[in-house]
Amino acid sequence: MKLAINNIGKNTPWIWACLGSLICWLLTSLLLSKLDFQSLLVNAALASLLTIVSLGQMFAMTSGDGGIDLSIPYTITLSAFLSFGIIQGSESNLILGMSVVAVVGIVIGFLNAISIITFKIPPIIATMAIGFIVNSGVLVYSSSFTSNKTSAVLTTIANGRLLGIPIIILFAIALILIITFVFEKMSYGRAITAVGQNRLAAFFAGINVNRTIMLAYMISGLLAAVGGALIGARIDGAFLEMGQSYMLQSVGAVVIGGTLVSGGKASTVGTAFGALMLTLMVTLMVISRLPIGVQYIIEGIILILVLIIDKPHTESD
Amino acid sequence: MKKNVSRFLLVVLAVVVMLTIAACGNSQQATKTEPNAGGKKPVIALSNSFYGNTWRHQMVDAFEAAAKLAKAEGLIADYIILNGDGTQQTQMTQMNDLILKHVDIIAIDSFSPTAMNGAIEKAEKAGIKVLSFDSIATEKDNYKLNFDFPKFGKDMANYAVQQFNGKANVLIVRGVAGSAPDNDMYEGTMEVLKNHPDMKVVGTVYGQCTTSVTNSQISSILPSLPNVDVVILQSGGDDYGAVQAFQTAGKPVPKILANGSAEFVKWWSEENKKNGYTTWGECSTPGIGSAAVWLSIALANGENVPKDMIMPFAEISQKDLEKYQSMQPGTIVSPEYTKDWVYQNLLNKK
Structure with missing residues (x-):
């Protein structure tokens, strides 16, 4: 029986996060005594924003050796400010604005990678330090900040609906498909998986280890930057500390989704379901009307349970 | 060769750090000591x-x-x-x-x-x-x-009670979970609401005093809520996060009590010109x-x-709306x- 359970998740590590999401949604529906698809859609839309930045986190974590990107929240905030500051409500500035945002995100990723690869600083410290520097940039930039309009295109992607489905969900699904393709079919996907599992072996296999790691952090920076511009568009403004809640949530979504913390195994679909589960869980807790302390305890217990169930097949690999 | 590259990068990093510190220096520590002329x-x-x-x-x-x-x-x-x-x-x-x-x-x-x-x-x-x-x-x-944070909570609730003659569906947005101001404000609000049994709290979320969190928390439970008449909040920026949550969901924006963010004050003024929307609020x-x-x-x-x-709190009402229109985005009525x-x-x- 145990063996059977182990096999369920073997090739589909996302199944547990998917089941968890389903359970959270069913429990919410039970509390409301109706199957609420609208609530599922709205939560999926919120989870989509989290998915975008979490997929970047997934690249950083998959690169192994304690890989993690803690500069994500600061990149989100900075790119929200930049997108508003440059676009200023004019569609003709959209391409310029998004290019700057993308370049800034990639540069932040590059600086993270340099600190980790060249100076051999552990990722958790290196990305935090770069994050602080980025945050100083936010403080300086925001003090002379005057724009309160972003592009209508970004607002439509973040808030609009197509045939009743939030566009941001479609955007996230497209991203998931691309990244799944990268991991399944492209040499870079194989390379980062190999690097995450064993750097020395990857090196002897002829993989450019440093370049692979560097790309992972640059992708993480880029996705955080794109996510930041969209999160800004969603709340129609750039605010200090607006990215803060994405620091732990992005790590949470990745880990719940079945990606290995130690690196070398990524689950793109799992990350999306991890984000969905985290979002639905918070909704469930809020609707349950339990005291906030109890909510936090239950959230913690659910997370630990998911990780315990998730564990056997990761060990049997 | 590789060593040289890494040395060069180290220098670049050091320069970046120094520039950042220099850039922040102006705002971080403004020490302006001049000779003490007056003596006393x-x-x-x-x-x-x-x-x-x-x-x-x-x-x-x-x-x-x-x-x-x-x-x-x-x-x-x-x-x-x-x-x-x-x-x-x-x-x-x-x-x-x-x-x-x-x-x-x-x-x-x-x-x-x-x-x-x-x-x-x-x-x-x-x-x-x-x-x-x-x-x-x-x-x-x-x-x-x-x-006086408990008074803030009471003021907010009293306004809601008075506007809806003691009968309304209320959504409460709390602040940072576990913080003293959040507790004080919430207790102030509840003290008033408990005397008005028809003021029904249909939902309570923690916005963590962050616009983006407030927005996603309200958004996530909105489909499951009955019609919301009034939203009671605590902190500047949350007010606009709430507006966006209702608009994104395609629902009419209820009476959202103002907490003084530039974005909200601007939105309120525009809405007022369009359809006479009005509200009231305070901010610390x-x-x-x-x-x-x-x-x-x-x-x-x-x-x-x-x-x-x-x-005392700064009051934000319809009559002084115009004077807040030139506020810098992201700031709070001050x-x-x-x-x-x-x-x-x-x-x-x-």
Whole structure:
């Protein structure tokens, strides 16, 4: 029986996060005594924003050796400010604005990678330090900040609906498909998986280890930057500390989704379901009307349970 | 070769760090010490524990503006502003620094109610008077200028009750879970609401005083809520996060109590012109920084200052909507409090 359970998740590590999401949604529906698809859609839309930045986190974590990107929240905030500051409500500035945002995100990723690869600083410290520097940039930039309009295109992607489905969900699904393709079919996907599992072996296999790691952090920076511009568009403004809640949530979504913390195994679909589960869980807790302390305890217990169930097949690999 | 590259990168990184520090230096520590011309005029100092959010930025700006004015009027010899990074150690260092400089008054926005008590005592032993404000310190001899948070919660609830004749569906957005202001405001609100059984709380979320969190928390439960008539919130920025949540969901925006964010005030004004939307609100204003300056000067001059003072909230109503339209995005309504105002409302209040 145990063996059977182990096999369920073997090739589909996302199944547990998917089941968890389903359970959270069913429990919410039970509390409301109706199957609420609208609530599922709205939560999926919120989870989509989290998915975008979490997929970047997934690249950083998959690169192994304690890989993690803690500069994500600061990149989100900075790119929200930049997108508003440059676009200023004019569609003709959209391409310029998004290019700057993308370049800034990639540069932040590059600086993270340099600190980790060249100076051999552990990722958790290196990305935090770069994050602080980025945050100083936010403080300086925001003090002379005057724009309160972003592009209508970004607002439509973040808030609009197509045939009743939030566009941001479609955007996230497209991203998931691309990244799944990268991991399944492209040499870079194989390379980062190999690097995450064993750097020395990857090196002897002829993989450019440093370049692979560097790309992972640059992708993480880029996705955080794109996510930041969209999160800004969603709340129609750039605010200090607006990215803060994405620091732990992005790590949470990745880990719940079945990606290995130690690196070398990524689950793109799992990350999306991890984000969905985290979002639905918070909704469930809020609707349950339990005291906030109890909510936090239950959230913690659910997370630990998911990780315990998730564990056997990761060990049997 | 590789070594050279890494050395070069190290130099680049060092330059970047230095430039960043230089860029932040202007705002992080504005120490303007000039020769003390008058000889007897006081030096006042601000020790601010945290400088990472808009509210604190505005508070420091308000302090600096008032202090500049006071200096120009010859009321003080100089002022010192020290901003911290949100840690206890940094503020300890600030306090020691100010004690060594032997300023006359320290106004402190404290790290926590108790963490700075020792440092404050030390300053007082050195003959420096201390005024804690906003985030006050409980040390017994320091002067305290506090917001009345339970009253804030009550005011909000009372307005909602009065607007809807005691019958409405209420959505409550709380602040930072576990923080004292959140608790005080929430209890104030509930104290009023419990006397009005038809005021039905249909949902409670924690917005963590962050626009993006407020937005996603409200969005996530909105489909499952009955019709919401009024939203009670705590902190600037949350008001606009709530507006966006309702608009994204394609629902009519209910009466959202204003918390003073520039975005909300602007939206309210536009909506009012379109369809007559109106609301009301209050905010714990960063303008408290300017009040702290005038109180510090009064303390330095040995005037009779009460140990415990209550800072009123800035009211935001339809009639003064226009004067807030030029606010910088991301900021919160922050009236400047003049010396006269401080004497009338804080010092001579019986």
